[in-house]
Amino acid sequence: MNDENVELVKVRTNDLNVGMFVHDVGRRWIGHPWPKKSKLITSESDIKQLKRYGIREVTVDLNRNRSRKPRAEAVEEIPEDGRETMEELPDVESKPAELFKQPLELIPIEDEIPRAREVYFTALETAREFTIAARAGRQVNVAKVRENIEELIDSAFRNRDAALAILKLKSYDEYIFTHSLNVAVLAIGMGFHLKLNRADILSLGMGAMLHDLGKTGVPLSILNKKGRLTDEEYNTIKHHPVIGARLLEKQQEVPPQTIDMTRHHHERIDGSGYPDGLSGDELSSMMTITGLSDVYDALSSDRIYHKGLLPHEALKIIFTLRDKQFNRQWIERFVQCLGIYPAGTLIQLNSGEIGVVSSVNRGMLLRPVIRPIFNRFGQRVIDKDFLDLQDSKYLDRNIIDVLDPKELKLDLSAYF
Numbered sequence: 001m002n003d004e005n006v007e008l009v010k011v012r013t014n015d016l017n018v019g020m021f022v023h024d025v026g027r028r029w030i031g032h033p034w035p036k037k038s039k040l041i042t043s044e045s046d047i048k049q050l051k052r053y054g055i056r057e058v059t060v061d062l063n064r065n066r067s068r069k070p071r072a073e074a075v076e077e078i079p080e081d082g083r084e085t086m087e088e089l090p091d092v093e094s095k096p097a098e099l100f101k102q103p104l105e106l107i108p109i110e111d112e113i114p115r116a117r118e119v120y121f122t123a124l125e126t127a128r129e130f131t132i133a134a135r136a137g138r139q140v141n142v143a144k145v146r147e148n149i150e151e152l153i154d155s156a157f158r159n160r161d162a163a164l165a166i167l168k169l170k171s172y173d174e175y176i177f178t179h180s181l182n183v184a185v186l187a188i189g190m191g192f193h194l195k196l197n198r199a200d201i202l203s204l205g206m207g208a209m210l211h212d213l214g215k216t217g218v219p220l221s222i223l224n225k226k227g228r229l230t231d232e233e234y235n236t237i238k239h240h241p242v243i244g245a246r247l248l249e250k251q252q253e254v255p256p257q258t259i260d261m262t263r264h265h266h267e268r269i270d271g272s273g274y275p276d277g278l279s280g281d282e283l284s285s286m287m288t289i290t291g292l293s294d295v296y297d298a299l300s301s302d303r304i305y306h307k308g309l310l311p312h313e314a315l316k317i318i319f320t321l322r323d324k325q326f327n328r329q330w331i332e333r334f335v336q337c338l339g340i341y342p343a344g345t346l347i348q349l350n351s352g353e354i355g356v357v358s359s360v361n362r363g364m365l366l367r368p369v370i371r372p373i374f375n376r377f378g379q380r381v382i383d384k385d386f387l388d389l390q391d392s393k394y395l396d397r398n399i400i401d402v403l404d405p406k407e408l409k410l411d412l413s414a415y416f
C-alpha cells in the first residue's frame with residue numbers, strides 16, 4: 001500500500017521535466033546512471049542521461065516533485081510495494097545505442113536454433129572424443145575441432161544469438177565436455193561482437209574449446225572431489241594450463257594463439273592468476289575473452305557441488321571482479337555481447353506475462369525480444385508472437401524478474 005507521504009506514478013522519460021523527483025529508475029541491478037535510484041531532476045542533462053542508458057520509463061514521487069507539471073503525464077499508478085528488491089550490481093557504463101547497432105541477422109533465431117543445436121551436439125561429441133583420446137595418451141583430432149568451430153562460426157554468422165541461447169535452454173550433464181564447448185560458443189559470440197576477422201575467431205574458438213585439455217592430465221579423483229582440496233591437490237589442478245599447452249605444442253595445425261589461450265586462460269590482470277602470473281597488458285584480448293567465458297560458464301553451470309547461477313546472477317559476480325581480475329572495459333564488452341538478459345533467459349514482465357528472451361537488442365540491453373510463454377492470466381500462449389520491447393508499442397512492458405525454468409519445470413527448447 002502507498003505510504004501517505006508517497007505518491008508514485010510511472011512517467012515516460014520523454015515526459016520528464018526538471019523539478020520532478022525520480023523515486024526509482026526501475027533498473028534491477030545493472031546499468032542505471034546514478035549512484036542512487038532516486039534523485040531530483042535538476043537539469044536536462046539528468047534526463048538525457050536516462051535516455052542514453054535506454055531507460056524509457058521511471059517512477060516519480062509526486063509528493064516530492066518541485067515541478068508544477070500536471071500529473072496527467074503519468075501513465076499508470078503503481079503501488080509502493082511494487083518496488084524492486086533485488087540487490088543492485090555496481091553500475092555499468094552503458095554506451096549510447098547507436099554505437100552498438102546490431103547487424104541484421106540473416107535469419108530469425110527460431111529458424112537457426114535447430115541447426116545450431118545439431119552443430120552443438122556434433123561438437124559435444126568431438127569434445128568427448130578428444131578428452132577420452134588425451135586421457136589415453138592419444139593425439140587430439142585437431143582437424144575435427146577446427147571443422148566444428150567453423151560450423152559454430154557459420155551458425156553465429158546466420159544468427160548471433162542461436163548458439164548462445166542453446167547454452168541456457170537445458171542443463172546438460174557431463175560438465176567436463178559441455179564446459180569446453182560452452183566456452184567456445186561464448187568466445188565466438190565475443191569474436192563477432194568485437195568484429196574480429198574470421199581467422200581470429202577460428203583461433204579463438206579453437207583455443208576456447210581446447211582450453212581445459214590439460215585437465216586430462218589431472219587425476220579424476222581430484223577433478224571430481226566434492227570436499228575441499230588440499231594445497232597439493234589444488235597445485236596439481238593449477239598445472240592443467242601448462243599440460244594442455246604442451247599437448248597442443250606437439251600437434252600439427254594448432255594456431256599459436258590457440259596454444260597461448262590454453263596456457264594463459266587463468267591469468268588475471270592483477271597478477272593473481274596462473275601459471276605465469278602475467279598482469280596488465282601482458283594479457284592478450286584472446287586470453288581475456290577465454291578467461292571471462294570460462295568464469296561465466298563455470299558460474300552458470302550445474303556442478304556436483306553447486307547449482308548453476310542464472311545468467312544475470314553470474315554476470316553480477318563477474319562484475320565484482322572488475323579492475324581486479326578483469327579489466328572493466330572487457331567486462332562491459334562481455335555484458336554488451338551476452339545481454340543483461342541473454343537469449344534463453346526466462347523472464348517475467350510487469351504485465352504479468354512470462355516469456356523467454358529470444359534475442360538481445362544490443363543497443364538496449366534491458367529491452368530484448370521476448371517470446372511469451374504464459375499470458376498475464378497464467379494461460380499458455382499458443383501463438384508464436386514476439387514482443388520486441390524496443391518497439392514503441394511495448395513501452396509499457398518492463399522486465400521485472402528472472403525466473404528459473406527448472407523450478408517451473410519448463411523446457412524452453414520447445415519455444416524456439
Ligand SMILES: [Fe+2]
Pocket residue numbers: 211212240265266
Ligand atoms: Fe582451466
Ligand SMILES: [Fe+2]
Pocket residue numbers: 179211212294
Ligand atoms: Fe575452464
